[in-house]
Amino acid sequence: MTQPEEAGQPTGRSISLDCPAKINLRLKVGPSRDEWGSRHQLDTIYSAISLHDRVDLTLREPGSGFALTLEGDHLGDLADGHADPKANLAVKALLALAGTTGHQPDVSIHITKRIPVGAGLAGGSTDAAGTLLGLNKLWGLGLPMTSLEPIAADLGADLPFCLHGGICKGADFGQKLTPLDTHSTEVARLTETGLTGHMLIGAYEKELSTARVYRTFDEVGSGHNDLNDLELAACTLHPRSGLALDLARGFGAGPAFISGSGPSVVAMVPEGDRAATLKAIWEREGAVDWIIEADSPVAPVVRPVSVTH
Secondary structure (H helix, E strand, O other): OOOOOHHHOOOOOEEEEEEEEEEEEEEEEEEEEHHHOOEEEEEEEEEEEEEEEEEEEEEOOOOOOOEEEEEOOOOHHHHOOOOOHHHOHHHHHHHHHHHHHOOOOOEEEEEEOOOOOOOOOOHHHHHHHHHHHHHHHHOOOOOOHHHHHHHHHHHOOOHHHHHHOOEEEEEOOOOEEEEEOOOOHHHHHHHHOOOOEEEEEEEOOOOOOHHHHHHHHHHHOOOOOOOEOOHHHHHHHOHHHHHHHHHHHHHOOOOEEEOOOOOOEEEEOOOOHHHHHHHHHHHHHOOOOEEEEEEEOOOOOOEEEEEEO
């Protein structure tokens, strides 16, 4: 266990991090496994994209505990002033790392949300990953990634990926990672099939519970989708996602798919006129609530953008 060094850490010291969203370029879902807490077996390819939340961490007075504040236009259920802050993944990450290292969780967490909430884009997971990476530096822990990954995996299946970014294969319940070099033949194959580059993300005010999507998957199966086995379940629960996919595919965009457990829809489409045309179609048909443009992959995943003493 790393010993606390709080005497050398002045109150007010802070760090800021950009924490990117993720999409699943492929998501194959197997049976649930009792030894994984009933989580499903996954074979997936993660990619970090150029849509970021910002996490600001600041040391507080000893004994004052943690504080959580959020801002953003699309906070969803996070906007509920009565929500338990301990249910927030970033706070869970703080408490988990504090418990592992013996530090007191006297930290202020401020999250500027740009990633839609409950959207299948790992917004909560990337904030938690940023919290782990930021505290590792802020507390002077010097923990290697191999020490952070088990803490992350206990918090969520895609959280270990959010520590790494870029493009990774995920196995077991998603936490067992194999990073893919951007110059590898696997990534070249993804590029050839249109799964890297510019994209439109169709986002929604409505959130989808990941657990509910997996329960529905257990009932309806995967359908006949090559990229995401959860598409049928997500579109069953959120038909507008299916409409957006149909419109993107009918328009002749590149690959179009549900991101993770949804409801967000990703359409790979070049910047410029074609992207503008698809945006206009989605808006005219009321298929999405708002549209985000992004690129994939991005690296580094979560990076300190400032440290203030």
